[in-house]
Amino acid sequence: xKIPLIPRLAALVLATTAxxxxxGQLVPQKEVHPPVEIVLKKDMDTTEMxxxxxxxxxxxxxxFTCHTIGKKGVLRFPDLENVDVRAKTxxxxxxxxxxxxxxxxxxxxxVVPGFNPGMPHIxxxxxxxxxxEILCVIAYLQSLGGTxxxxxxxxxxxxxxxxxx
Amino acid sequence: xxNPKIRIALGILAIVxxxxxxxxxASFLVSHEYREPFRVAVGAEDAxxxxxxxxxxxxxxxxxxxxxxxxxxxYRAFPKIGSRVAVWVAAQLHLLFAAFVLxxxxxxxxxxxxxxxxxxxxxxxxAYEFTKLLSVAFSMTATFGAALxxxxxxxxxxxxxxxxxxxxxxxxxxxxxxxFEAFFLYSYYYGWGKFHPYVHLFLGFMLNLVGTSIMLIxxxxxxxxxxxxxxxxxxxxxxxxxxxxNFTWMPINVHRFIANIAFGGSVAAxxxxxxxxxxxxxxxxxxxxxxxxxGNFVAIIAFLPLPFAGYWLAKEIYAFSQTLxxxxxxxxxxxxxIIQAVLIGNLFLAANYYLWLxxxxxxxxxxxxxxxxxxxxxxxxCFMVWATPRSIIATVSEVRAMGGAVHPILGFLGVMSAxxxxxxxxxxxxxxxxxxxxxxxKVATVAWxxxxxxxxxxxxxxxxxxxxxxxxYGYFVEARVRIGLxxxxxxxxxxxxxxxxxxxxxxxxxxxxxxxxxxxxxPAASQYILIFIAVTFTWLMGLMGYVRSGLRQHxxxxxxxxxxSPDAFTPTLGFATIVVSCTVLAFFLLIGFVFWLASxxxxxxxxxxxxxxxxxxxxxxxxxRH
Numbered sequence: 001x002k003i004p005l006i007p008r009l010a011a012l013v014l015a016t017t018a019x020x021x022x023x024g025q026l027v028p029q030k031e032v033h034p035p036v037e038i039v040l041k042k043d044m045d046t047t048e049m050x051x052x053x054x055x056x057x058x059x060x061x062x063x064f065t066c067h068t069i070g071k072k073g074v075l076r077f078p079d080l081e082n083v084d085v086r087a088k089t090x091x092x093x094x095x096x097x098x099x100x101x102x103x104x105x106x107x108x109x110x111v112v113p114g115f116n117p118g119m120p121h122i123x124x125x126x127x128x129x130x131x132x133e134i135l136c137v138i139a140y141l142q143s144l145g146g147t148x149x150x151x152x153x154x155x156x157x158x159x160x161x162x163x164x165x
Numbered sequence: 166x167x168n169p170k171i172r173i174a175l176g177i178l179a180i181v182x183x184x185x186x187x188x189x190x191a192s193f194l195v196s197h198e199y200r201e202p203f204r205v206a207v208g209a210e211d212a213x214x215x216x217x218x219x220x221x222x223x224x225x226x227x228x229x230x231x232x233x234x235x236x237x238x239x240y241r242a243f244p245k246i247g248s249r250v251a252v253w254v255a256a257q258l259h260l261l262f263a264a265f266v267l268x269x270x271x272x273x274x275x276x277x278x279x280x281x282x283x284x285x286x287x288x289x290x291x292a293y294e295f296t297k298l299l300s301v302a303f304s305m306t307a308t309f310g311a312a313l314x315x316x317x318x319x320x321x322x323x324x325x326x327x328x329x330x331x332x333x334x335x336x337x338x339x340x341x342x343x344x345f346e347a348f349f350l351y352s353y354y355y356g357w358g359k360f361h362p363y364v365h366l367f368l369g370f371m372l373n374l375v376g377t378s379i380m381l382i383x384x385x386x387x388x389x390x391x392x393x394x395x396x397x398x399x400x401x402x403x404x405x406x407x408x409x410x411n412f413t414w415m416p417i418n419v420h421r422f423i424a425n426i427a428f429g430g431s432v433a434a435x436x437x438x439x440x441x442x443x444x445x446x447x448x449x450x451x452x453x454x455x456x457x458x459x460g461n462f463v464a465i466i467a468f469l470p471l472p473f474a475g476y477w478l479a480k481e482i483y484a485f486s487q488t489l490x491x492x493x494x495x496x497x498x499x500x501x502x503i504i505q506a507v508l509i510g511n512l513f514l515a516a517n518y519y520l521w522l523x524x525x526x527x528x529x530x531x532x533x534x535x536x537x538x539x540x541x542x543x544x545x546x547c548f549m550v551w552a553t554p555r556s557i558i559a560t561v562s563e564v565r566a567m568g569g570a571v572h573p574i575l576g577f578l579g580v581m582s583a584x585x586x587x588x589x590x591x592x593x594x595x596x597x598x599x600x601x602x603x604x605x606x607k608v609a610t611v612a613w614x615x616x617x618x619x620x621x622x623x624x625x626x627x628x629x630x631x632x633x634x635x636x637x638y639g640y641f642v643e644a645r646v647r648i649g650l651x652x653x654x655x656x657x658x659x660x661x662x663x664x665x666x667x668x669x670x671x672x673x674x675x676x677x678x679x680x681x682x683x684x685x686x687x688p689a690a691s692q693y694i695l696i697f698i699a700v701t702f703t704w705l706m707g708l709m710g711y712v713r714s715g716l717r718q719h720x721x722x723x724x725x726x727x728x729x730s731p732d733a734f735t736p737t738l739g740f741a742t743i744v745v746s747c748t749v750l751a752f753f754l755l756i757g758f759v760f761w762l763a764s765x766x767x768x769x770x771x772x773x774x775x776x777x778x779x780x781x782x783x784x785x786x787x788x789x790r791h
Contacts, residue, residue: 005439009442009757013749013753017700020508020701020704020742021742021746023507024742025742027503027504027738029737031735031736031737034719034733062488065491065492065495118483120487125398126488
């Protein structure tokens with residue numbers, strides 16, 4: 001029995017779309033939810049700040065979309081392993097805290113040699129971390145190769161600190 | 166099914182079912198409208214008789230409703246499928262029909278112009294045949310455009326009002342252009358053969374000009390959402406022109422313009438395939454085989470530069486925001502590009518297979534057929550490289566055995582260096598298939614034929630070696646150098662294709678025909694391939710439309726206006742592909758209706774039994790100047 005043309009064509013269209021739908025089910029399935037807002041306690045100590053900083057980098061900060069920790073080879077963005085060691089001497093006259101703050105508030109001011117500019121302004125949308133949240137991230141970054149020293153009262157050039165421009 | 170009474174009965178039944186479905190949907194929507202439930206205060210004791218209580222409750226509810234101030238909600242929910250999916254489907258269907266309505270006039274105009282200047286009536290008939298598909302598709306475009314607008318206003322009022330506040334100066338020109346689009350489209354269609362050919366060509370030109378302008382305005386609204394400009398950080402409008410001329414506007418304009426042609430060509434070829442398979446005479450088969458060939462030719466020619474336009478768009482997305490670029494290529498959407506690779510690989514395979522089958526149209530022995538196996542090997546290898554993911558889904562023991570999620574050997578094929586190389590070689594190979602097809606049944610007679618062939622082969626080989634060399638070189642250099650290598654890769658392929666084409670035009674000018682092309686003498690499988698290509702193109706458009714829009718993740722306007730609705734999350738790719746498939750099926754159901762309406766044009770006029778129906782062949786179907 002010869003199948004009429006229309007059902008044959010319908011079967012072809014259905015089979016093709018079904019195949020692509022099937023391919024779509026084979027790849028990893030992940031639902032990405034908006035970052036959860038973390039409420040910062042006013043009396044956080046430096047250790048708690050570093051822990052929160054890591055959570056912020058994983059979530060709202062989107063830091064690990066580009067950066068890695070402990071990855072070797074030809075990279076598109078600087079790896080953050082032992083970053084505090086480099087941050088202390090990266091720019092003359094800037095402490096690690098000042099350097100990290102500059103990298104997040106004004107990322108194009110200094111670009112690590114060998115890399116293209118591309119870091120977004122972390123205090124502005126779409127990331128939009130608050131001053132306190134950025135201090136938490138700095139606390140975590142200090143812990144990578146150094147010791148966290150910042151508190152929520154720490155001032156730097158970008159949060160009206162002593163060295164403010 | 167041949168009995169007219171049964172057909173009439175089925176038609177009436179279909180209408181009744183259709184109306185019942187619409188009624189059911191309407192009653193469902195009304196009955197699911199959210200109402201504040203009435204609650205008796207805890208511990209309250211009510212001694213009022215029930216009847217009086219019901220009257221009091223109603224009166225109180227009315228009083229409360231009258232006293233409630235108007236508050237504009239940020240969002241409203243669409244029942245069952247949710248607001249996002251409702252808008253997604255409407256937008257995608259609108260876009261698919263719009264792409265078709267914008268693309269078909271473009272190549273209809275070019276084909277008509279060829280017919281006018283060569284005085285070959287076949288081209289005129291072909292251009293008219295393409296144009297016949299337009300009028301119903303135009304109505305579909307407008308219908309889904311209206312559906313999309315109403316859904317946006319109803320479901321996302323705050324966001325829609327914000328877009329209106331930014332782009333209100335563009336609305337009136339858009340409406341004006343839409344009016345002119347209708348004017349030129351219908352005068353182009355109904356005026357076929359009624360005007361001087363140059364006047365008619367002018368109508369076609371204006372139709373294209375107006376259609377493209379409409380697309381440019383709509384693209385501004387869409388691209389602003391991804392890469393906003395002309396507004397302050399808080400969203401206040403500073404410059405509407407800057408909002409229009411944002412980072413991704415021009416790349417999207419170019420990308421969509423080319424993709425529309427590829428898509429329109431493929432759907433028109435699918436129509437020709439449908440007509441070919443329905444054809445009862447050799448003449449009809451010959452005509453629709455030719456039409457399918459031209460439609461597919463348009464699609465593939467437009468498809469070849471599309472990856473380059475895609476590169477430009479991606480580059481501008483990175484330039485606007487590295488975060489956005491990395492979300493697209495390295496984050497939540499990276500696996501989507503593996504699905505894309507499967508689709509594009511299938512398109513290349515199918516397009517080449519169609520060309521190879523087409524060689525059979527030419528009488529006698531075909532000396533080029535022996536090369537097909539090498540081309541097939543090349544295409545298959547490139548396809549495999551392109552579809553290789555960087556990281557592999559594996560069990561814990563497999564990950565341990567590999568020393569990570571990246572396979573020690575295959576992992577090298579999952580990076581951009583390998584993929585850029587594969588796609589460029591894929592394009593070159595497809596171009597080679599086309600070149601071989603073009604030469605079938607011809608022998609170059611110019612004195613420098615041997616030199617010309619050697620030169621073409623040399624250019625092809627040089628481009629291929631250069632592309633592969635840069636691909637390998639990319640593994641040994643730092644990222645910023647590697648990213649830049651895609652430009653010379655693309656340029657060398659484009660340069661090779663252009664220079665080989667130029668040589669070919671002169672080489673085969675006045676070529677000796679060794680065999681005739683027998684249009685219509687092609688296996689029926691080729692026509693199913695054309696339909697497969699159209700479905701794959703449509704699906705690909707749906708998928709890429711999803712990534713373009715979904716890229717913003719939890720933002721309506723990236724970095725400016727956040728999406729706080731329940732649909733603000735990014736769904737799984739599996740879910741996205743199901744929505745894309747449903748949309749594609751809906752599109753083909755509707756475009757099937759368009760095809761059916763267009764085919765009525767050629768049907769004999771109805772005549773009562775016993776009258777001279779055989780003589781009443783429609784004069785409308787003759788289509789103008791031929």
